[in-house]
Amino acid sequence: MRPELPGFYYDEEKKKYFAIKGPIPGSKPSSSSRTKQNPEPKPFQEPNYQKRNKLKALKLLYSRELSGCVIPVNKKKCNFKEEIEKTQASNPVAWRYESTENIGDAALKQLEIDIQTSQGLVRKSILVAGSTGGCLSILRVFRAGQVLVDEPETQAINGGIECDAVSVLPRKANDAEEREAPRVIWRPARSHLQALSSISSIQLIRRYDASEDSHCVKRALITTLGSTGRGSIFLLNLAEEPYILTLRSLQGNVSSECTIWTADCNISGSHAAIGSDLGAALVDLETGAGSYFLRSKSDVLALQFHQSGNIVQCGLRNGAIVSVDLRERPGRPTPTLTKHHLRNPSSSKTSQNTLKKEWFELKGNINPSRVIYMPSSLTCLKTLKTYDQYLMASSMDGTIKLYDQRMVKRGVAVQTYEGHVNSHTRIEFGIDPSERFLMSGGDDCYTRIWSIKSGQLLSENKFSNTVPSVVLWSDVERKTDWNDSIVHGAWLGSREAIFSMF
Known part of the structure; x- marks a missing residue:
């Protein structure tokens, strides 16, 4: 007699074993036959x-x-x-730093600097963070594994706290090991300065150092939004501790009764351009003397110096982007601003019964035929350093576009980046140092990365419960596991915390 095999029966005619269809008698029921009322929890699965x-x-x-x-x-x-x-x-992978809430949702800047201490010059990596609540913080950044007690200023460091890094992307499985953050943030004691109103921008002031044949950073320009139209400009000394924040009083025809939305410094560190609700002004950082080079009834929400230093590109609340030439025209001994009447970009979207003006007035040395129009208020604009004719801009309706400034007369963007979400927030996007990727937070609390060249949306992830309103690509580099290539990291600031992404 043939031996019995569980799950099989023997056919005497065919002299073969055949599998028994259906459940094997005495075997455990399969997972598909279990009741749906008490399903077992599914194990963690990586996204596709x-x-x-x-x-x-x-x-x-x-x-x-x-x-x-x-x-x-x-x-x-x-x-x-x-x-x-x-x-x-x-x-990408990302970490959230504890004890960094409400300190970096308005502006972020990172720099390497030699600071004079009691032990002499010490090389430090500093992260300067500004919040909408008016808090200005100076944070220390260390590499992972760097021993803090080996620092010369150990006593000062011991007075602060280390901000623990918690992995938030990708979502780890229950049995997965949490990844270690490549950077550590330390909040030194007495490293917070309180301004009178919301921090609107932080810009590093670079000075040429002949001894090192390079540009160094020893000061930062801090601007505040202002309450009841009283914006302020401060200079932050980064070369010595304790850090000193001094008010920069303005002279000339620049009104102090204005709201300061943004600012930028030229490459030599001698002048700063500020954008306000009255227009845009040029300020001498040594004397404080300033004058308007653009007058507009539409607020200047975003601006930047062109690499040449002779042109400032301004983004207005009504969606217009104008390039203002700072050079004085020959034959004009008195600095007068030329008046221009431009078509309001939003006039075509309004009905004829509204009182919306079809034209708006600008005063400045601009070329009206080269004005770019975005669908709504500007939030951020930047030019590519490798190709300074390319200008990237974002507006509050969620539009992000790349323009070739040599072809603006055609009014067509070179590239459009789909998927961005915004309705009313001033969000600053970031471009990586290699200028291959674009990163931006959204009103839906998602962080998205695009390919600048193709416009392809590469990733979108939600790891913050508040809007990541600031993106700063850092120059800190690390080697990857794939080969010896270099990857640049990014800082993201939101009200919830400061995040690091690689």
Whole structure:
């Protein structure tokens, strides 16, 4: 007699074992037969995009070993380094730093600086953070694993607190090990300064150092929004501790009864441009003397110096972007501003019964034919350093576009970045140092990364419960596990906390 096998029966005619269909007698019921009222909790599963990117990264490595730096991707020849960076941008990691709430939601700047201490000159990495509540914080940044007690100013550091880094992206499984943050934030004692109103911008003042043949940073320009139209300009001394914040009194025809929305410093560190509800003004940082180079009834919400130092690009509340030439025209001994009448970009969207003006007036040295119009109020604008003719701008309706300033007469953007969400928040986007990726937070609390060249949305993740309103790509670099390539990290500021992303 044939022995019995669980789950099989023996056919005497065919002289073979066959599997018994259906459940095996005495066996445990399958998971599909369990009742739906008491389902077992599903184990953590990685999102599909993470699995796809990990698989793609392995295929890229194999292709590089076989083909070298130029590899075939989707029937095209592509650079391995660029493709692996795109894969990493599609699968970022992020950490939240505890005890950093309500200190970095308005502005963030990071710099390396030699600070005079009792032990002599000490090289430090500093993160300057400003909040909408008027708090200005100077934080220390350390590399992971750097021993704090080895610092010369140990006693000063011991008076502060270390901000614990908590991994928030990707969401870890219950049995997964939490990743260690590559950077550590330390809040020294007595490192907070309180302004009278919301911090509107932080700009580093760079001075040329002939001994080192480079530009160094020893001061920062701080502007406040102002309460009841009384914005202020402060100078922050970063070369010595304790840090001193001194008010920069303005002279000339620049009114102190204005709201200061933004500011920028030229590359030599001699002058600053400020954007207000009365227009844009140029201020001498040594004497405080200033004068308006653009007068407008529409607030200047965003501005920046062009790399040449002769042009300031201003973004207005009504959606217009104008480039103002600071050079005086020959034959005009008195500095007068030329009056221009431009079509209001929002006039076509209003009905004929409204009292909306079809034209608005500007005074300044501008070319009306080269004005760019965004759909709504400007929130941020930046030019690419490698190609300074390309201007990227965002507006409060969620539009982000890249323009070629040589083709603005056609009124068509070179690239549009879809997926951004905004309705009323002043959000500052960030461009990585290699100028390959664009990162921005949204009104929906998501953080998104795009490819600047293709406009492709590479990733969107929500790890903050408040709007990530500030993005700062840092120059701190780290090597990756894939090869010896370099990846730049980014700081993100929100009311909930300061975040670090790689």
